[in-house]
Amino acid sequence: MRNQAQTRLRALAENDPEALVNLRLRMTAAYAWRLLVIGAAVYVLYIVLLRFELVGIAVFLALVFTSLLRPPVNAMSRRLPRSLAVLLSMLGSLLVIAGVFTLVGTTVADETDRLGQEFSGGVARIETWLEGPPLRVNPSALSGLQGKISSFVSSHRSIVINQALSGASRAVEILTVLALAVFCSIFFTHSGEQMWRWFTVQLPREARSPWDRAGRAAWSTFSGYTRGTIIVAAANAVMVGIALYLLKVPLALPLTVLEFLASFVPLIGSPVAMAVATVVALAGRGVVTAAIVLVLIVVIGQIEGHVLQPFVMGWAVQLHPVAVAISVIAGSIVAGVVGAVVAVPMVSIAWSIVRELRTDPPAADVDVGPTDTR
Numbered sequence: 001m002r003n004q005a006q007t008r009l010r011a012l013a014e015n016d017p018e019a020l021v022n023l024r025l026r027m028t029a030a031y032a033w034r035l036l037v038i039g040a041a042v043y044v045l046y047i048v049l050l051r052f053e054l055v056g057i058a059v060f061l062a063l064v065f066t067s068l069l070r071p072p073v074n075a076m077s078r079r080l081p082r083s084l085a086v087l088l089s090m091l092g093s094l095l096v097i098a099g100v101f102t103l104v105g106t107t108v109a110d111e112t113d114r115l116g117q118e119f120s121g122g123v124a125r126i127e128t129w130l131e132g133p134p135l136r137v138n139p140s141a142l143s144g145l146q147g148k149i150s151s152f153v154s155s156h157r158s159i160v161i162n163q164a165l166s167g168a169s170r171a172v173e174i175l176t177v178l179a180l181a182v183f184c185s186i187f188f189t190h191s192g193e194q195m196w197r198w199f200t201v202q203l204p205r206e207a208r209s210p211w212d213r214a215g216r217a218a219w220s221t222f223s224g225y226t227r228g229t230i231i232v233a234a235a236n237a238v239m240v241g242i243a244l245y246l247l248k249v250p251l252a253l254p255l256t257v258l259e260f261l262a263s264f265v266p267l268i269g270s271p272v273a274m275a276v277a278t279v280v281a282l283a284g285r286g287v288v289t290a291a292i293v294l295v296l297i298v299v300i301g302q303i304e305g306h307v308l309q310p311f312v313m314g315w316a317v318q319l320h321p322v323a324v325a326i327s328v329i330a331g332s333i334v335a336g337v338v339g340a341v342v343a344v345p346m347v348s349i350a351w352s353i354v355r356e357l358r359t360d361p362p363a364a365d366v367d368v369g370p371t372d373t374r
Helices: 002-015 017-051 053-076 082-110 112-131 145-155 157-201 205-246 252-262 269-285 287-313 321-358
Strands: none
Touching (some): 017 053, 053 205, 053 321, 082 252, 157 205, 252 269, 269 287
16 A cells, blocks of 8 residues: 555656655645644643643553552452452552651651751851862852751741741642542452443444454553563662661651652653752761762662663563653653653553554454343
8 A cells, every 4th residue: 555655656756756745745734734633632631631630640540550559459369259359459559658657757756856957067067168279169158058058947937937838728629639549549450341341342343353453452552661660669779778888878768759659750750850960968967978879860860771771671661761851851841740641651642642553453353242141
């Protein structure tokens, strides 16, 4: 078919060059208006999702939880009722998460007094370092730095209180989203296959097979991306945690958890978390330790970019690094941190659907109606 089209274009070019130009213009115009329609549809969808942002985030998190819970649930359901397998997996996951955050909170509470003394001396060390080479900051600009910070906080106390109240209302929204995500993930994990079959049955008969293929390709890519991201984030957190522990950096465990969570934002999350660790190391342990932590940003970034990402994520997300970078930046511009997190999986899902629909369906992929299980 493609050879026939090329032959026809070649014949047009030989016989009537002007007709060839007109044909190419018509083809370009046809593609252009179709792209405009698709762009308008995407924009309308974005506006709708923006109105229901919390619901969209909850469903996204529910799909993440489902992709992580389905493998153990499928394994346990071979010996247990599926409802019991879902309950055990959900309770086990909640206990692990609660245990980690309890351990982090206990660590911070236990180190509060020592950290106050270390950070007080750390601010003085930072002032001394800034006054020395190579920066040579004027000492008068740094004099009374702690007093200036305290007076600023005192004079802007009302703003701080308002921000705290706003953060409290935001915390209520976060808890609501998490509750809805857990609720949805229970049903997705227990009977997601039946829910998807019900959805495809509602479609016209000729559309069922393409939709089913596209949906299964999207889910395969999404679940693979989620599990791969968990593996990469865990590997980064382990490397960072061991390094911070050996360097005796304060708050090593909370910083390790921060590294794990930040790794869910590709390319930029891990360096930001390591930058926070560098500031803590500078205030708590001095310039040399901070410089070592700063070097770790480069080392861990190289390991993630050249070892973990190609090895772990290559089989799930077939995207060029340039596409990943553009997706992250565009997502962050559109929807902030949430956009940066969901941009890469959404682009990966779209690309997997395009790949799947561009290939011919298997010979056995026909709509034969409900399967007889007798």
